[in-house]
Amino acid sequence: MPRALPAAAEVVIVGGGVVGASAAFHLAEAGVDVLLLERDELASGSTSRAAGGVRAQFSDPVNIALGQRSLDAFERFAQRPGGEIDLVQNGYLFLLDDADDVAAFERSVALQNELGVPSRMLDVAEARRLSPYVRPEGLLAAAFSPRDGHCTPEAVVSGYAAAARAHGATIRRHCAVTGIDSRDGRITSVRTADGGVRTEVVICAAGAWSGAVGQMAGVELPVRPLRRQIVVSEPVPDLPPDLPFTIDFGTSFYFHDEGSDTGRAVLMGMSDPEQEFGFDTSRSEEFLERLSEVVARRAPALSEVGIAHGWAGLYEVTPDRNAVVGEAPEVGRFLYATGFSGHGFLQGPAIGEVLRDLVLGHTPVVDVSALDVRRFAESTSRPELNCV
Numbered sequence: 172m173p174r175a176l177p178a179a180a181e182v183v184i185v186g187g188g189v190v191g192a193s194a195a196f197h198l199a200e201a202g203v204d205v206l207l208l209e210r211d212e213l214a215s216g217s218t219s220r221a222a223g224g225v226r227a228q229f230s231d232p233v234n235i236a237l238g239q240r241s242l243d244a245f246e247r248f249a250q251r252p253g254g255e256i257d258l259v260q261n262g263y264l265f266l267l268d269d270a271d272d273v274a275a276f277e278r279s280v281a282l283q284n285e286l287g288v289p290s291r292m293l294d295v296a297e298a299r300r301l302s303p304y305v306r307p308e309g310l311l312a313a314a315f316s317p318r319d320g321h322c323t324p325e326a327v328v329s330g331y332a333a334a335a336r337a338h339g340a341t342i343r344r345h346c347a348v349t350g351i352d353s354r355d356g357r358i359t360s361v362r363t364a365d366g367g368v369r370t371e372v373v374i375c376a377a378g379a380w381s382g383a384v385g386q387m388a389g390v391e392l393p394v395r396p397l398r399r400q401i402v403v404s405e406p407v408p409d410l411p412p413d414l415p416f417t418i419d420f421g422t423s424f425y426f427h428d429e430g431s432d433t434g435r436a437v438l439m440g441m442s443d444p445e446q447e448f449g450f451d452t453s454r455s456e457e458f459l460e461r462l463s464e465v466v467a468r469r470a471p472a473l474s475e476v477g478i479a480h481g482w483a484g485l486y487e488v489t490p491d492r493n494a495v496v497g498e499a500p501e502v503g504r505f506l507y508a509t510g511f512s513g514h515g516f517l518q519g520p521a522i523g524e525v526l527r528d529l530v531l532g533h534t535p536v537v538d539v540s541a542l543d544v545r546r547f548a549e550s551t552s553r554p555e556l557n558c559v
């Protein structure tokens with residue numbers, strides 16, 4: 172028998188990915204009565220499909236700040252909220268083959284250094300020493316930050332969820348939110364298949380499905396789903412121990428080491444320029460062919476390794492590939508944090524803190540006012556350049 176929903180909650184969070192789970196933890200820790208509703212399993216949306224990359228190498232100062240604050244949290248995750256997340260900090264290495272990109276990365280690295288990020292530009296020989304699979308033909312330079320890396324997304328969600336429960340949060344899986352009611356511009360309740368819950372505060376953390384959740388409250392969130400695919404190799408003998416998360420910026424092909432039960436392997440992904448928006452998460456042969464061509468060109472030794480498995484998931488994309496975070500003007504106390512366009516996992520810890528602060532009316536730990544959704548209506552979009 173499913174347990175009955177609470178009749179009321181101070182805050183209802185829609186979505187149990189990294190953003191919802193982090194928000195639930197930070198709010199519950201602050202003493203707020205939180206109910207998180209997830210229509211499937213926790214982390215079953217984009218979070219479990221992520222490559223797990225965590226970094227502070229961005230072009231936008233808000234993303235740099237969110238990335239850095241989240242890196243702090245990932246590094247201390249075992250103490251707070253608790254749990255093993257398999258954090259590997261071998262750095263992120265961006266390979267650059269275009270003079271304009273080199274100039275843009277030089278500007279970003281200077282900004283990152285000003286904000287305390289230990290990133291630097293490298294020549295091609297240094298990049299190759301760090302990431303020996305790279306074929307250097309055509310490369311001009313690289314950017315590297317040793318503190319970046321990757322960790323296990325599902326472990327991060329379960330760590331936050333367990334600690335949120337321990338602080339008194341209620342988390343319900345297999346409970347879809349079907350409606351959000353308001354009166355005189357204020358939220359009054361959420362509806363679910365299992366009944367209604369009175370609340371005055373809703374947080375939309377519904378990832379690629381946020382557009383539909385926004386509509387329930389009459390709020391337009393310009394977030395569209397875009398399929399992305401990943402493959403994981405068979406175990407690779409003699410994989411370099413310090414292999415960085417390596418990104419061929421011109422093609423968006425990336426790879427990093429991936430632990431598996433049978434040995435260390437390589438996880439590879441790439442954007443697909445032919446991909447259209449939509450909720451399809453099937454795997455495609457065409458993608459594999461396109462990926463193979465790029466791998467053969469940029470990291471030919473990886474063409475030799477067998478593919479063990481793979482998956483597809485959804486980026487939640489906004490028009491400027493930057494997140495939307497804030498409180499809707501149309502309806503009071505509808506907060507949203509979505510549209511992370513490929514960097515939502517790594518921002519999850521800091522965004523959870525920001526959401527706590529917005530709910531409590533405190534000054535947020537990171538100023539996210541530039542990510543307010545109204546920027547699109549005001550034509551002040553804010554493109555993030557360091558995305559693939």
Ligand SMILES: Cc1cc2nc3c(=O)[nH]c(=O)nc-3n(C[C@H](O)[C@H](O)[C@H](O)COP(=O)(O)OP(=O)(O)OC[C@H]3O[C@@H](n4cnc5c(N)ncnc54)[C@H](O)[C@@H]3O)c2cc1C
Nearest residue numbers: 186188189190210216217218222224348378484515516517
């Ligand atoms: C292939 C791939 C690789 C990626 N790699 C990286 C990476 O290396 N680093 C990085 O930072 N990011 C990466 N991302 C992006 C990252 O996965 C997302 O930005 C992040 O997981 C978003 O988290 P979320 O909690 O907002 O959304 P989600 O994890 O999608 O969670 C939203 C949840 O809301 C639930 N939901 C939706 N509607 C309802 C409803 N009506 N009622 C109840 N529940 C609902 C869904 O079931 C879902 O579980 C990658 C994404 C993909 C697809």
